[in-house]
Amino acid sequence: MPDRARLVVGVDIGNSTTEACLAAVAPDRTVSYLGTDLTRTTGVKGTPDNTDGVLTAVRGALRRAGRAAAELDAVLLNEATPVISGLAMETITETIITESTMIGHNPATPGGQGLGVGTTVSLTELDEIDPGPPVVCVVPHGWDFEDIASTVNAAVGRGVDVVAAVLAGDDAVLVANRLTRPVPVVDEVAAVEKVPLGMLAAVEVAAAGYTIRTLSNTYGLATVFGLDPDQTRHVSPVARALTGNRSAVVVRTPSGDVTDRRIPVGTLELRGSGKTLRVDLATGAEEIMDAVARAQPLEDAHGEPGTHVGGMLAQVRDTMADVVGQDGEEAGSPVEIAINDVLAVDTFVPAEVRGGLAGEMHLENAVALAAMVSTSRSRMRSVAERVAEELGVATLIGGVEGKMAVRGALTTPGVDRPVAVLDLGGGSTDAAELDREGRDTAVHVAGAGELVTKLIDSELALDDREVAENIKRSPLAKVESFFHVRHEDGTVQFFDEPLPSHVFARVVTLAPEGPTPIPTRHGLDHVRQIRREAKRRVFVVNAVRALRQVAAGGNLRTLDFVVLLGGSALDFEIPEMIADALAGYGIVCGTGNVLGTEGPRNAVASGLVAAHAAAAP
Amino acid sequence: MPDRARLVVGVDIGNSTTEACLAAVAPDRTVSYLGTDLTRTTGVKGTPDNTDGVLTAVRGALRRAGRAAAELDAVLLNEATPVISGLAMETITETIITESTMIGHNPATPGGQGLGVGTTVSLTELDEIDPGPPVVCVVPHGWDFEDIASTVNAAVGRGVDVVAAVLAGDDAVLVANRLTRPVPVVDEVAAVEKVPLGMLAAVEVAAAGYTIRTLSNTYGLATVFGLDPDQTRHVSPVARALTGNRSAVVVRTPSGDVTDRRIPVGTLELRGSGKTLRVDLATGAEEIMDAVARAQPLEDAHGEPGTHVGGMLAQVRDTMADVVGQDGEEAGSPVEIAINDVLAVDTFVPAEVRGGLAGEMHLENAVALAAMVSTSRSRMRSVAERVAEELGVATLIGGVEGKMAVRGALTTPGVDRPVAVLDLGGGSTDAAELDREGRDTAVHVAGAGELVTKLIDSELALDDREVAENIKRSPLAKVESFFHVRHEDGTVQFFDEPLPSHVFARVVTLAPEGPTPIPTRHGLDHVRQIRREAKRRVFVVNAVRALRQVAAGGNLRTLDFVVLLGGSALDFEIPEMIADALAGYGIVCGTGNVLGTEGPRNAVASGLVAAHAAAAP
Amino acid sequence: MTHSDPGSRPAVVVHVRPGAPERVLREICAGAEEEGVPTRVVTVPGRSAGEQDGSMRSTGEHDVTALAHAAAASSRLDVGIAVDAVGAAAVHHGKLPAQRPVTTVETDATVADWRRVGRTAARIVKGLPLS
Amino acid sequence: MTHSDPGSRPAVVVHVRPGAPERVLREICAGAEEEGVPTRVVTVPGRSAGEQDGSMRSTGEHDVTALAHAAAASSRLDVGIAVDAVGAAAVHHGKLPAQRPVTTVETDATVADWRRVGRTAARIVKGLPLS
Ligand SMILES: Nc1ncnc2c1ncn2[C@@H]1O[C@H](COP(=O)(O)OP(=O)(O)O)[C@@H](O)[C@H]1O
Ligand SMILES: Nc1ncnc2c1ncn2[C@@H]1O[C@H](COP(=O)(O)OP(=O)(O)O)[C@@H](O)[C@H]1O
Ligand SMILES: [Mg+2]
Ligand SMILES: [Mg+2]
Incomplete structure (x- = not known):
């Protein structure tokens, strides 16, 4: 054992952030923390490009503590498990309108109010029409609102029963205000020339603050168009697509249809726990995560080649291959790249409806996948060599990130063993546990701040x-x-x-x-809800999933203290969401306060120092 | 078979509404509908008091059709299953603050910003305090804001380290604006005299738009008060109780505590399917509904006598006993009253926290129960007798409500067998199914509009x-x-x-x-969400539950058309919520349009007519 | 046209008659300050502020209401308060009809009432429920 | 003090110079009407409406901006539009500094631009995003 205090700096290279923790380790192994720093990680984690970031952080910590690089005895690097995460998203449904059956784009300013059912007639032909059954007037581009109104009024004056209008321009209120007989008017139908003429159509506009009631009800459509049960069954998707709109147009054409088609996206193949499970991506997150749980511990995952899933996973794997493979100096043993975890999240994407006449949007279902790729090969050695060279200081590669994080977390006031940490990062959510006997376990699960x-x-x-x-x-x-x-x-x-x-x-x-x-x-609350739901679906789900993997017997009730760490633990609401979810298991959960001062930052870096001190010769 | 058309009127007595449907039945059994009417049900459904409502509805329908009572050949009453529903709600958690440890009432206008930790000292003693460790100034009632500020400023001027203040009145901003050294100030602490003095306390106020970060974090509290792991475990509920607040005060007292206690509310005993299941009400809706499903068909339910549940169910049963038992004329066989269905819904109640100093409110968990009580005895005979007497017309008691409703629903355009109806009423959600072969089944499940x-x-x-x-x-x-x-x-x-x-x-x-x-x-969105969630938890849950009971093999995919009926089908969003939930099962679902004109109303009344015509001699 | 002089800092304008009780004014301003909304106090001599409204030159409720309306008209926040010589007060909004103040208090009001006057004015500005 | 005469129906006030092109005015008013907000057109002779702003008596952007600000000041909705003799237009809000209009269009604008002017004014009133 040396007879003077040794100056060491722990450095944690994360996917996003590189953190340093400077400390003096006394001969009796007590540690005095002197300063910390953090900077953006340079390059992809685990590659020689990281060196710059490491130097910045180390020098920053030295400067804050008023010490010089020459005084350093050792730089301690984390093992930087070569774990990267990939994200992909696939739309699994698609809404298609055929024969221009439906206009459901919800213009901001429709005109009039009520329901009109009649045969579609172009405004240009209105003066040739004889009085007779009700007509819905379809107005092409280029007509002025006063001309539209006077043409309709003239026809109505002749006894033509005009019951509604559909316009190209944003003129519905203007036209409605000038009609001698008020009718519902739907406007901003960009492709108005595609509205089939001579067909029965229904136009509905609800009062301000309300939504349509007839065209969004399957039996309302059946009543309006006199449909038989079989036809009724077919218009059901039209009703559903119009739910929540303030206005809508439905045209009855011989084989017009709205369908909500499932897009074939392929099958995910999960290998683990001695079995191979296959799950169709289109079945959604719940089934996928069920399969992932059954294949635990996951050894690898593949997507059917030639399908969307196949492409997704291949892409993640390729990125990883680039990271570990480019550097010739470390070639040799064949690199093994495996997908060790997958998080699937149900989501939706606002997409333009195929066949729509007015840029109708529909929320299509989608599945987002985060995959965690690891490899057998690390390039931290070359990072360490470069750091040693630049600083002229011995540079050691220390313990596993998760295990170091636990040690760092233990410096949070009020925390004791058994303790589990959740490192909420950008690409992965990492959990580690240290039990009363000092045994520790650590896992990485896919999906974190980037996915949110x-x-x-x-x-x-x-x-x-x-x-x-x-x-x-x-x-x-x-x-x-x-x-x-x-x-x-x-x-x-x-x-x-x-x-x-x-x-x-x-x-x-x-x-x-x-x-x-x-x-x-x-509105604000819609955005807020999307924000909170995204956080919940990634971090609350992953917190529970990751902790189950480190808790004894997979039982969360065996946990006592949970400490939240990492960049996403700085979030203004994620920590409380996780604490809420864990409260039911009798777990004490809060955001870490590493060294009593650093908040959720610097746990790995300070843990490296602590581990080094404890193991010091 | 008679050789002239017969004039009949179907009457449906519901819990809330009595509906009538007038029709002429031709000798060849074809039915011409002539008019409908509806009125509030008079008295409790199934009791002689209903007569007035029946007469009002019948006369209304006659008047609309321009016919006289003397022309009537028959009045057809529904069987009016003596089904009533009861509602009860029990709080199952309670938050208690001991030793005035916490002030978390979220005043609208706290003052200053940041975190202050110090020993609590009364403002009245501030001028006697010597400079030393930080103090939190506690201001009793009756002090003027300028006097408070000048007293604090004087102390600070003498070197006393005042780091925060807690006020009785609504003066925090006023005081903070007048302090020479800004500190966080929490105000409107009504019972400020109960704040323990001489104790370590922390006061936190966040910036506008933000929430506190330290006192709502368990390890933040541990840091602030230097707690050991055991103490930390104890303050965890304090942190959780303060989550989401903009300001808070936490006082550290020897055995101060915040607990979230479960209130013992008793056990529900469910008898059915040859077993008796017992479930603790406090375990929440999911477990209760699980047990209800396993005891299907439920024969009866009891609550442990002397407990809250016991009281709840006894009350529902008593109401029913009143309804069927009061009328001496129908005594005789002993009345059997059984609870045939229970719907449990998790809910919360904003309740004042026991031991709070400023009227703190907390959302306590609660369970709402709707119970469906039926009896072997009906008093419809006496209703029929009175109606016959008043109108001088033969009055018959027709078929079961649900089965009649299906017949009425079939008059909705586009509907065909197999068809299921969901009658969304006030007290119960009723489902009935008519299959291709003409077999029908009907159920009542507890919980509907009143529970929402x-x-x-x-x-x-x-x-x-x-x-x-x-x-x-x-x-x-x-x-x-x-x-x-x-x-x-x-x-x-x-x-x-x-x-x-x-x-x-x-x-x-x-x-x-x-x-x-x-x-x-x-805000609006909070109210909106509560409204929608209440509808979802009652009607979407019940729609699925009730349809499962009538669908072949309990499989919703066997259903084809579902028609929504009843007062709650008039709601502006319930029908679309149910349609959304059923869409996944390939079901065509919409709001009924009975006779092509009546919307979701009048299904039972018109069904009575249709059934009568079909069965006519 | 000083009513919306864009140079002035947005504030609730308080018109006071000469001789208005100091403590009334103090509590009213405190009520607004606690809500975080600044006030600008302007002393308006005589009773002539009711000039838009010639018929209302008498003392009492009419005067203080008209005065508050004038104060609101000169506020960039559209909100005004008036205190008359005997301590009666009113809160007004520039877009409301002159004879319909948001709230008024009599001369026999309490400290809590005066605070409420200031708070009400501030809460109109902030778009928060007034009570 | 006509700016908030509470008797008048709430409307966006449009100040037009004599000779302002009829079709410009028509489309501007149509833009507001489509949004459901009424307009009140007032012809303002000469160029004197810039009087609050003595330095800006020249024709062009300055005049139409000042004119729009005056229109806004006289609107119970606080929103005004101006159209000058050559068809340039501006939208203003009564609480904004006189020299900072919400939007302006030049004389070479299109029908769509003029509609947008009316729509913008209406959307300020309705509290909806302007584009
Ligand atoms: N103040 C903050 N609030 C919310 N999220 C944050 C904040 N700061 C960083 N993050 C998120 O933290 C993630 C990066 O976490 P970090 O721990 O730095 O990652 P890594 O461990 O991979 O280096 C990113 O997704 C980023 O959006
Ligand atoms: N327009 C409406 N919107 C929403 N709910 C309604 C409407 N009209 C009636 N209800 C609800 O319908 C329920 C009564 O339904 P109803 O079918 O009349 O009952 P019952 O069949 O028991 O007589 C009540 O809960 C009431 O609140
Ligand atoms: Mg429009
Ligand atoms: Mg306050």
Whole structure:
């Protein structure tokens, strides 16, 4: 044992963040923590590119503690299990309208109110029509609202029974206001020229604040069109597609139809626990996760080649191959790349309906998959060599991340063995447990902060990862006037300077620079619910799943203290969601406060130091 | 067979509504429907008091058809199964604060921001305190905000480290604005005199729009108070109770505690299917409904005497005994009263926390039970006799409600056998099925519109059935200014006359007379979610449960057409919720349109006519 | 047209008659301040603020209501309060008819009532239920 | 002080200069009407509506902006539109600084632009996103 305190720095290279913890280890093995730092990980975790980030973090910690690199006795690196995660999403349903049977796009300003049923006639032919059975007037592009109204009024004056209108432009209210006899009017039908003429059609517009009642009811459609039971069975999807709309048009054509088709996406093959299980991706998350549980511990997963699943998994595997394989120096033994965990989440994607006449959107079902890929080969050696070279300090590769995290977590006030940690990262949720006897276990499960961001991104059709990440990280607000916003908890905040008009009446996230609008027609609570549900479906599900794998006998009740760590433990609501879910098992759960000061950060880095001190010769 | 058309009227006496259907039955048995009517049921269903309602409905239908009572050949009454339903709700958890450990009442306007940890000292003693460790100043009632601020400022000026304040009055912002050194201030602590002095306390106030992070985290509390693992385990409920608050105070006392106690409410005993199952009410709805399913068909249910459950079920049974037993004329055979179905729903009740210092509320778990009681004895005979007497017309008691409802439902356009109906009433959800061969089955399950109203009432702590019924029946709106409201779908409605100030900024339901405020601090979406969840937990659950009992082999996929009937099928969202839930089983589901004109009303009454015509001699 | 002078900081405008009791004004302003909404106090001499409303030159409720309406009209937040010489007070909104104040209190009101006046004005601004 | 005359029906006020093109005005009003918000058109002679803002008596953007601000000030809904003699238009809100209109369009605008002007004004009133 050395006779002076040794200066060591633990470094944790994560997928997103590299953290350092500087400490002095006294000859009697007591540890004095001197400073910490964190920086973005450079390059893909476990590759030589990480060196820059490591140096930044180590130097940062030294600077904060007022020490020099020359004083360092050792750099301790985590083992950085080569675990990466991949994300993919597949739409499994598709809505198709044939023969332009249905217009259900919910324009913001339909006109009139009520239900009109009649034969479709083009406005251009209205003056040739004789009085007779009711007609629904279809107005092509380019007509002015006053001309539309006067043409319809003239026909009505001649005794033609015009009971509704369908317009190309955004003129429904204007036209309705000018009709001598009020009828429901649906507008903004972009492809109005495709509306079949000479067919029976029904147009319904509900009062403001209400939704249609007849066309969204299968038997309402049957009544309106006089359908027989067999035909009724066929229009049932039309009724369902129109549910919740304020207005709609349904045209009865000989074989018009709306179908909700399942897209074949292929089969997932899971190998583990001595069996091979096959599960159709289209059956949804519940069945997939059931199969994953039965194949526990999972050894590998494959997707049927040539199918969507096949492509998804191949892609994740390829990324991993790139990571471990490119560097010639470490070639040799064949690299084994296996998928050790899969998380499937049911989700939906707003998608344009095929065959729609007005850009109708429908929420299609989809399945998001996160896969956890590991390999037998690590390239941390070369990271260590480079760090040693740059700093001129012995660089050691320390213990397994999860096990180190537990040690770090134990520095949180109030925590004792047996303790389990949940490291809520970007790509994976890692759990580790240390029991009363000092035995520890650690697992990685697929799916974490990145998947949450992705779900928010796709469910809100943002197509902007940064906006989705903002939504994830901060409470929402609604801009209620040019001078104030209302936070999601109902409190109001005023601004002295007027807010820009592009955020007016928008749901926003509040960045220090000001409100950032979320490009969506949905209200604050809808966005909030999507945000919370995404977090719940990833982190609450994974917390339970991961803890079951480390708890004795898979029984959560054997756990006592659970400490939440990692970047996603900084979230303003994820920790409380997990604590709520675990409370039922008698578990004490909270966000870690590593070293009593670092919050949920730095557990692995400080754990490396602690393990090193305990094992010191 | 008679050689002229016979004039008959079918009458359906429901728990809430009495409906009549007038028709002419031709010698060849073809039926011409002439008119319908409906009125509130008079008295309890199945008792002689119903007569008045029957007469009103029959006369209404006659008047509409322009016929006289003298022309009637027969009045057809439903069998009116003596089925009543009872509702009860029991709180199963209770939150208790001992030694005034915690103040978590979330005042609307706390002051300052951040976390302060120190020893509690009364403001009255602040001028006697020497500079030293940090103190949290506790301000009794009656102090003016300027005096509070100047006293604190004077102490701080002398070097006393005041780190936070707790006030009786609503003065936190006023005081915080006048402090020379800003600290977090929590106000409106009504029982401030009970805050223990000389104890370590932590006060946290988050920024507007955010929630506290330290005191709602178990390990945050452990850090702040330097707790050992055992103590940490004990404060875990405190952290959970404070989750979601913007401000909080936690005082560390020798044995202070917050507990979430389970209230013993007793055991439910279910007899059926040759077994007797016992289930603890406190285990919640899932376990109870599981047991109910295993005891299917349920023959009777009892609650342990002397417990809450016992009281609940005895009460329902007593009401039924009153209904069937009071009328001496029908005594004779001993009356058998049995509980044939139970629906348990998990719910919550906002309740004041015992031991709270500021009227803290907590959502306590509760179980709502709907029970379906039936008896072997019906008193419809006496109703029939009175009707016959008053109208001078032969009055017959026709078939079972459910079976009649199916016949009525078949008059809905587009419907064919096999068909199932769901009669969504006030007290019970009734299902009936008619298969291709003409075999029919019918069941009543407990829980319907009244239970939905009750859940809304108690979850929002309204204590006003009428407001709850309004919330159930109509979309919500928020009054956004003196001149406009925003409907729950986001559309805006303007008023020329200013809205009264008592509805300003309130969530309202829109009655024809104007907006009615909902007395709640919650936002529109919270109320909306409670409304929808109540409907889902009662009607979607019951639809599936009831249909399983009538479907061949309990398999919903054997069903083809499902027709929704009854008062609750008039709801603006219940039918679509049920249709959504059944779509997965390939079922065509919609709201009935009896006779092609009556909507979901009049199915039983018109079914009675149809059955009578089919069976006519 | 000073009513919406965009230079001034948004505030609830309080019009007070000369001689209005200091403690009434203090509690009213405190009520708004506790809600986080600033007030701007303007002393309005005489009773002439009812000029839009010639018929209401008498003392009492009419005067304080008209004065509050004028205060609201000059507030960028559209909300005004008035306190008359004997301590009666009213809260008004610029878009409401002049004769329909949001709330008024008499001269015999309590500290709690005055606080409520300020709080009500602030809560109109914040779009929160008034009670 | 006509700006909030509570007797008038709430409407977006449109100030037009004499000679403003009829079709511009028509489409602007149509844009608001389609959104269900009424407009009140007031012809304002000369260019004197910029009087609050003495420096901006020139034609063009400044005039139409000031005119729209004045229109907003006279609207019970706080929203105004202006159309000048050559067909340039602006939308303004009464609480915004005079020189910061919500939107403006030039004389070479299209039917769709003019509709959008009316729609924008209406959507401010309704509290809906402007685009
Ligand atoms: N303040 C925050 N709130 C919510 N999420 C956060 C916050 N900071 C980081 N994250 C999330 O944490 C994840 C990265 O966690 P981290 O522990 O740094 O990952 P890793 O362990 O893989 O390096 C990302 O998904 C990121 O969105
Ligand atoms: N328009 C409506 N919207 C929603 N619920 C309604 C409506 N009208 C009646 N109800 C509900 O229907 C229930 C009564 O249904 P009904 O069929 O009349 O009962 P019953 O069959 O027992 O006589 C009540 O719970 C009532 O709240
Ligand atoms: Mg439109
Ligand atoms: Mg306060």
